[in-house]
Amino acid sequence: LWNAYKKIHKFSGVISYFSTQQWTFRNDNTMKLWDKLSPVDRKLFYFNMADLCWRDYFYYHIRGLRVFLVKDPLNTVDVGRKKYIK
Numbered sequence: 001l002w003n004a005y006k007k008i009h010k011f012s013g014v015i016s017y018f019s020t021q022q023w024t025f026r027n028d029n030t031m032k033l034w035d036k037l038s039p040v041d042r043k044l045f046y047f048n049m050a051d052l053c054w055r056d057y058f059y060y061h062i063r064g065l066r067v068f069l070v071k072d073p074l075n076t077v078d079v080g081r082k083k084y085i086k
Contacts, residue, residue: 007070007071007072011065011069011070014069027049030047034047034048
């Protein structure tokens with residue numbers, strides 16, 4: 001349990017600045033690039049963020065954080081879920 005706490009505490013310190021600020025991102029250059037693509041290229045290099053499935057994105061994003069940042073393998077998910085339910 002102590003190791004889990006240390007990992008969570010370290011992760012909180014890493015993301016605190018980014019999660020406590022208000023951010024505005026501009027995508028003008030991306031939109032200009034999209035407008036210049038031919039219809040064929042638009043199908044090949046599809047990156048329309050309006051169609052992004054955020055649920056799927058965060059599903060894989062959180063798992064990536066778990067594996068690569070926290071170094072916690074995905075095969076421990078079921079054990080953790082059982083402990084959480086208790």
